[in-house]
Amino acid sequence: MSSIRHHCGLFGIVNHPDAAELTYLGLYAQQHRGQESAGICTAGGQNVQRVAGVGLVTDAIKQAELQKIKNSMAIGHVRYSTTGSCSESNVQPLWVSAAIGEAAVCHNGNLVNAVALRKEYERRGHIFTTTTDSEVILHMLADLEYREQADPLASVLRHVSGSYCILLIYPDRIEAARDPSGNRPLCLGRIGESWAVASETNALDLVNAEYIRDVEPGEIVTLTRRGINSRHFVERQRCKPAYCIFELIYFADPSSQVFEESVYLVRRSMGAALAREAPADADLVIPVPNCARCAAIGYHEQSGIPLGRGFTTNHYVGRSFIQPTQTIRDLTVRLKLNPIRGSVEGKRLIVVEDSVVRGTTTRGKMQSLRKAGAKEIHLRVASPPIRHPCYHGIDFPRREELIANEREVEEIRAYLGADSLAYLSLEGMLACVRDQGHHCTACFTGEYRIPIDDAFQKNVFERDQLKLFDSRGRPAHADS
Amino acid sequence: MSSIRHHCGLFGIVNHPDAAELTYLGLYAQQHRGQESAGICTAGGQNVQRVAGVGLVTDAIKQAELQKIKNSMAIGHVRYSTTGSCSESNVQPLWVSAAIGEAAVCHNGNLVNAVALRKEYERRGHIFTTTTDSEVILHMLADLEYREQADPLASVLRHVSGSYCILLIYPDRIEAARDPSGNRPLCLGRIGESWAVASETNALDLVNAEYIRDVEPGEIVTLTRRGINSRHFVERQRCKPAYCIFELIYFADPSSQVFEESVYLVRRSMGAALAREAPADADLVIPVPNCARCAAIGYHEQSGIPLGRGFTTNHYVGRSFIQPTQTIRDLTVRLKLNPIRGSVEGKRLIVVEDSVVRGTTTRGKMQSLRKAGAKEIHLRVASPPIRHPCYHGIDFPRREELIANEREVEEIRAYLGADSLAYLSLEGMLACVRDQGHHCTACFTGEYRIPIDDAFQKNVFERDQLKLFDSRGRPAHADS
C-alpha cells in the first residue's frame, strides 16, 4: 500500500538532562509516521523554545541548534509527508505567547469541529496564523472563558470533537491527552526518574524507556519533574473506544505495541485468517514490500506454503532523483523494486498485500512479477476493501480514486491483473484484534463511531472546491 | 559607521502579471535595509499566499516557488540583520486567517505601545505566535470593536503609537499606511497600469516604475487593480512630521529619494557644511568606506581639497568565514578593509565619517591609516554626536556603549586616535534638509517628537533584563 499519507508522530519527555536529544531520537524512531517536517519545543524556567524545519528529522533539526538546548523538558512532532510543497508556517509544534504564558502544542489526529470553532474565534476577533486544526486548541486555552474553569484543558477537550492525541508544553510541565475514543495511540514510558510519552512504543524502546501503559481514552496525563499525574476529562465509562484499525493494519511499526497489543502479532493473525478464508493452491507466498511482510508470515504459517521473496528494494531512492526525459520515463516505475526472477519464475504465487488503496502501485507490481515469469498470481489482501473516507487523520484519496469504490472484487481483480483476488473479511479482521468492538472501521464500513458534524463531512468531500484553509498551498483538510 | 542594525524595507505592487517577481526585485534593491530574512505574500481572488525564509532575498526565496505564483498583487519585506540567530517564526510578512479573511502584514518601524496592546489582547484570550510588534496590528484589525468601525484600519492606526510604515495585503487590495509623524519613508510609483509602493525610490527605479509621490504622514493609500485611493486617518494639519534624519544620514541608498529629497544631495550638503564649520589644513579628503562617500564629496567640493581614497574593500566577505584560531584572530579586523599606502603615506588626511556609534570600527580604521603612513588625521563626522537611544526602529546599542555617551569631543578624539575631531553641528545638519523642523533628531538631542509611553521606555532600557518576547532567541525589542 503506498498512497496513504502517514499520520503524525509525537514524543515528549520530562526531567532528563538530554531531553532535546532524546526527543530527536524519539521522533527519528517514528519517522515512518511523518516525513514532511519535524520540530521540537523545549522548556525550562519561564520560556518555551522552538527548533523546527521541513523534511526528515535529520534535515529539519540542526544538531548545532539542538545541542545548545539545556532544557530538561521537551515535546516533538513529525508530520506526514505530502507530494506537494509544504508550508513552513504549519510545522509543529506550534508556539504561542498568550495569557497562559508561553506554550506549544503538537497534535496527531483530526478535529472534526475545528472549522466551526475556528470560525467562531475568528468571528470574535482572534487571528490564526497557520492552517492546522491544532491552532484552535491554543485559542481555546487562551480564551478567558476556559481559563476561568477549574481545569481549563479538560474543558477545552470536552468541547473539541474528533480524533486526537495532544502534547502541550508549558514552562513547567507537559500535558498529554488522548481523545475519548482513543482513536490514535499514545503511550507512557519511564527512564529512571524521567517520564516519556510517545505515539508508539518503538520510540520508547529506542531511548531505552520502559513502556508503562497507554494514556487512556479521555485521560490527561501531566508530566513534571516530580512525576506524572492523571485525570480524566471524560469519565472512563463514558468513553467509547474507536481505535483506528489502520494503525494495526498499516501505520504503526511492527516492533511497536499499539492499543496495548503487538502490531506484529495482529498483522500475522490477519494473514493467517486470510489463509483460512481464502486459500489458494500455490508454490510460494510472497509479501509485497515492505509493508505486508507480517501478514505474509501469517499466511505462510497458516497455509504451510513456503514464504519467499519476490522483489529487491533499492534503499537509496533519493528525493532529488533526476527528471527523466520522455524516452526513459517508463523505466522509473522500476526504480524502487526489482523482481527476483530466480525466485518467481515458473511459480504459482500468493502475493500478500496489507491493503489496497488506489491500486496503481499494486498493479505495477503484478506486471513486474508477470514479466519475471510468475505463472499464476493469487493476490490476497489482509484487510477488507477500502470504500469510505476517513475523517480522523488518514489522508485517503478522494472516494472516486479508491480502487474499491463502487467496484466489485472481480472488476478490481481484472484491473490489477491477478489470477485471483481475495480480501480479508471484516469479521475475519476483527477476530484478530483484542477488545473487539472497540475499533473504528469506518473506512471499510462507512460506520463512523466518532460523531462528525455535517459541515465537516461536507468539507471533506468538497475540500477541493472549498479550500477553506489552503491559502498557503496545503490541502484544506490539514490533518496533523 | 557599522554597528547600527538596518531598518526593514517594504515593497508592494498591484495589477501586474509579474507581481511576485517585481516584488523580489524591489526587495533586492532594498537589501541594504535588511539582510536577516525576506518574504513575499501575494494575492488574487480569495486567498493570500506566502513564500519566505531567512537570509538574503536570493537565499530566502526560491526561484521555483516564486515563478509558480500567478497572482497579480504582492507585498514583500526584508528584515534587518542581527548578529545572533534568527527565528523563522518572525519572518515577515505575517500571514493570518481571521474574521477579516486572509491577510498579511509587513511593517517597518517600531510600535511603542505594542507591549501594552499585546498584553491587553493576551488578557482577552488572543494568542500570539511571533515576537514581532506587527502581530498586534492584525489582532486589532480582527477585533470586533475595530471591525465595526466605519474605517477599521484607520481606527486601528489611531490607536497605535510609534513609528511605522505598514503594508497590508488582502485578497483584493493592498493598504499602505504611514504613521502621522512620517518617521519612516514610503513612496508611490507607477508602471503603466500598475501601482507600486516602496520604502525607497531606488526600488521603484529597479522595476522601472515612475516615482509619483510619497505616502503622506497619517495617510492610508489603497492600491487595487482599479488604481489608488487615499484617505487620512489623522488629518493632515494634525500630523507633526518627525522624519528620521538617520535615513538621510546613513540608512537610505544614495540613489534614492527619501522624504521627497535626494539622499545624495543631502549628504553632500552635510559634508559641505562640515567643511565650513570645521575646516582643516590637509592634503587629501578621504571617505571612510563605504558609507561616507557622499559627505566626503561635499567636504571636498567645499574645501577645494582633493578627494582621494584611503582603503580598498574586499567585496567577497563571506558569511561563512572561518573561525580563526587565537593566533590569527587579530588579523580579522583587516579582512574587509586594506589601507592604500600609496594614497595616504606622508599625507595630512581629512577623514570623513557619516556618523560614529560605538567607535570601535572607526578607531581601527584610524590605526590602519597611521600604519600605512598617514601624517595627520583630521576626523570629520558629518552628523552630531549620538547620545540617546532610538525608540523608533534604529537598533543603536545601549546608551553606555555609545562612544559619545557622557564623553566630550576631546575624550572621543583621544580614544579614536585622530589628530583632530569635529562633528557637524545640529544646526549645520538641519540646514542641509528641506522641511526644517520636520525631522526627528532625538538620537542627537534626546527630544522625542513621537510620544513614548513610560512602559516602553523602560522596556528599551531594561530589555536585557526583561526579555519580554525573546522566548525564541530574538532580542526583546523586536523591531521590524
Add this chain to the structure above:
Amino acid sequence: MSSIRHHCGLFGIVNHPDAAELTYLGLYAQQHRGQESAGICTAGGQNVQRVAGVGLVTDAIKQAELQKIKNSMAIGHVRYSTTGSCSESNVQPLWVSAAIGEAAVCHNGNLVNAVALRKEYERRGHIFTTTTDSEVILHMLADLEYREQADPLASVLRHVSGSYCILLIYPDRIEAARDPSGNRPLCLGRIGESWAVASETNALDLVNAEYIRDVEPGEIVTLTRRGINSRHFVERQRCKPAYCIFELIYFADPSSQVFEESVYLVRRSMGAALAREAPADADLVIPVPNCARCAAIGYHEQSGIPLGRGFTTNHYVGRSFIQPTQTIRDLTVRLKLNPIRGSVEGKRLIVVEDSVVRGTTTRGKMQSLRKAGAKEIHLRVASPPIRHPCYHGIDFPRREELIANEREVEEIRAYLGADSLAYLSLEGMLACVRDQGHHCTACFTGEYRIPIDDAFQKNVFERDQLKLFDSRGRPAHADS
C-alpha cells in the same frame, strides 16, 4: 554482515540518445556496490566529457549537468563507501588526455601488481595524480611500448595481475574487459540497437536491456555504434576462473544474475544446505536484516520451520545524524534495528546470517533478541568462517579483527551470545554453485587462485604502517 566495504559498480552503454541518463540509472541500480562517489564519462566525436562527485549517485551527479550531455556513449562508476573522508581526486571514471587521445577508465577490482608498475612508471618519469590503482592502466595504455603492440589493451592486460573488470571509453568506442580469472562479474545487454555492459544484471533490468551473456574471463568486448566485437587477451583454455564467491554470498543484489546464475537461487540453496548440515529444533527461522533473507528462505523451506521476522528496520537512517552526547551514545546501536517483541518473545529462534566478519554487529543483534524475550537463539551462518584477507577487492578488516581469526566455533558462539552456532561447510557452500571449482574461496581457505606478488601481500598486511598512497587521506590499499 555489515563491516565489509562494498565493491564498485560499473555501467556502460553505446549508441543510445539517452546514454548519460541510462548510465545514471544503471549506477543507481548498483548503488549497493558503492556509495562513496559516482561519476560518468561520455563520448561522441573527438572528446570525452566527465561529470562526477562524491556521495550517492543522486547527490554526486547534478541533473542539470547530466541533461546537457548529448553524447550517445557513456561509462559510469560507483565507488564503495568508507567510513572516513573521501578524496575528490580519486572519483572515477578517471579522465586523461594522452597519446591515445582522450579516454577515461573505470575499474572494479584490485590490481595486485599496481604498486610495482606504478613505481616503475614513476621511475621512468610519469606522474600520478590519484591514489587509485586504475591510473596505472592508463599509463600503460599511453606507453609507447604498448601503443606499438598490435593490440595495446590486450598487451596491457596481460601485464597486470589481480582481479578487475574495466571499462574504457574513447571518443569512438567502449572497451570492456574482465580479468582471466573472471573474479568480478561483468555482463552484456542489449536495448534495440544499443549495447550495454554492467557489473550486475539488475542494472540491465532497470534500463530495460535484455541480458545477453557475461563478458568472459580474459575477454575484451568492444562496443561501438555498429555493435559489439570480441577478442580474448588470454586464450579461453588458459583462463582459470576464480569467481568471487562473496559476490554470490553477499555483494550482489538478489535480483541479479552474477557469473551466469541467479544470486537469489544460490543464496536460497546455501540456506537449504545449512539446514541439512546444521538443523536445530526451533519455532521460527528469522533472517538478520537485510542481507540474509534469501538464505533464511532456503533454511525455512528445507527445515519446514516457519519463516518469521525478528526486526524492523529504520529506512530513514541519515548520513547527517547527530553526534549524541556521551549519555545517550549507547542508544545509537538501536537506531537502525528494533526487535519485534511480538514475534520473538518466548520463541526458540534460528537466526540466519549470510556471513560474519567482525562479529560486533551480530553480537548486538543477539543481545537485542534476548532482550526482546527470545528463549533460544541458534545462529546459522550461510557461509564458512572468514579467516583470510582478500587481495581482490573486498575490504575485509585486518586479519586480527576477523572474529573467526584463530578462534574456534565455540569461542565465537560464546562471544556472539548464541545458544548454538553453525557455519555452512566449504563443501556445502560449493555444492550450491554452478561451475564448481571455478570460484575463489580464499577468504575461507587461504588458497589464493590468483597469483599475488609478495610485495603486494606485504602491502596489504602492513598497509597501516606503509600508507604508500595515502597522502590524500584515502586508505593505502585503494581498492576500486
Add this chain to the structure above:
Amino acid sequence: MSSIRHHCGLFGIVNHPDAAELTYLGLYAQQHRGQESAGICTAGGQNVQRVAGVGLVTDAIKQAELQKIKNSMAIGHVRYSTTGSCSESNVQPLWVSAAIGEAAVCHNGNLVNAVALRKEYERRGHIFTTTTDSEVILHMLADLEYREQADPLASVLRHVSGSYCILLIYPDRIEAARDPSGNRPLCLGRIGESWAVASETNALDLVNAEYIRDVEPGEIVTLTRRGINSRHFVERQRCKPAYCIFELIYFADPSSQVFEESVYLVRRSMGAALAREAPADADLVIPVPNCARCAAIGYHEQSGIPLGRGFTTNHYVGRSFIQPTQTIRDLTVRLKLNPIRGSVEGKRLIVVEDSVVRGTTTRGKMQSLRKAGAKEIHLRVASPPIRHPCYHGIDFPRREELIANEREVEEIRAYLGADSLAYLSLEGMLACVRDQGHHCTACFTGEYRIPIDDAFQKNVFERDQLKLFDSRGRPAHADS
C-alpha cells in the same frame, strides 16, 4: 571594465603553525584575482595534502577540513572566474605522486609552449589528467632527463616559455619561481621566523607579513623552515622584463604594490595624464564603479574639476539570482548599478573608465547616466584602445569582440553613446610607470615581448575550432 576574466592568485608560507589558515587568508585577500575555484596544499614530513573546491575561498575550502591540518607549510591558489561551468579536475594546486615524491604546483600565467611540450610528453607515453598548462611542469620535473640535472627545476623552467609565476610544494620546501620576463607579479614577505610569498602585497598585509622584495624575473626562491635561498635560472642580465601593464591598469588591488610600485599611484598618474591629454569642460568627474576610482582621482586632481559619484552599487548581487521572465528581463541590467540622479542631473560629466574591452557594459552605463539626467558625458579611458589578444594569461575576448578592433575612436564613441571620447596615449600611459621599457603592452600595440611559437598563436586564434584540451568543458586556452 567588466569582461576580462581575472588572473589567478598565489600564496605560500613556510614555518608557521597556522600555515593553512594564513594561506586561506592570503587567498581571501586575493579573491579579486580569481573566483572560480580555490585550493590549498600543505606539507610536513613525507606527504603533501590537498583541500580544494569550486567557488569562492569561503565556499571551496571547508573550515573543518582546514583546521584539521597541522602542517607548517602551505601553498594556495585562487582561479579566475568564468561565466560557464567549471571543472573540478582543473582546480589547483595540482597534486602528484611521481619519482620526485609527492608534490603540488600552482601557477599564474600562461605557458605558450605548453601545447608542444604536452604533445611531446603524450607522444612519449605520459598521461595528462587536467587541461591546465601547469600540468606539463610536473611532467618535466618527473622526467628522468630533468631529474638528472644539477638543478632540475631551473632546467625545466629554461625549457618553458611564456608568462608564469609558479609555486611548488614538496614535503620539505616551497619553490617559488617567476619567469624571466617577470610578466606576473610575485613578492616575498616575512612574519617573524616565517616566510611568505604572494602574487600581491595586500595578501602579505592581511597576514601581517612585512613586504621584503619581489621575486626577481628568472629567479627561484626556496622557502624552508631554515629561511629562504635564491638562485637564478636565467642570469639577471639576460632577463628582459615585460611586466604586464594590465596588472597596474586593472587587475591588482589598489592597496597592493606590484612590480615594486604602488598600484594606486600608477592609476592616479594615469588619470592625471589623461586629464592633461584630454581635458574637457565639465562640472564633475565620476568614476565608473568600481575599478576606475583611482584614475578618476588623478583626473580630478589634475583638472581641478570636483570628483563626484554617479552610481550606487548593490553589494548583495547573488550568484543564485532568479532567472527573470521575458517581461522583466530588461530590468536586470540595473541590478548592480543604480545612477544617482541627485548627483548627475543637469551636469556635464567626465566619466573615467580604466579600460574598455567589449564596450557593452560601458554603453549601458552611459545610457543609465543619460536617463538620470546627465547633460553631457565626456568619456575618458585611462589606457589606450585594446586591439590585440593577450597570450600571457589575460582572457580577453576574441579580437573581433574587442570594441576597439578595427574601429576608430569616433565609431567607438558613437556606439558607446558619449558626447566625446578619449583614450590615454601609449606614451602617456608609459610615462606613469617606473622602469619604462620594462612592460608588456602587447594588447595595445601588438608587439609581443615574450616569444610565442606559431602553434600557440594559431591555437589562441582558432581555439574555438580546435578545442585542443576542452574535453571537460573548459575553454581550450585554459590559462591559470
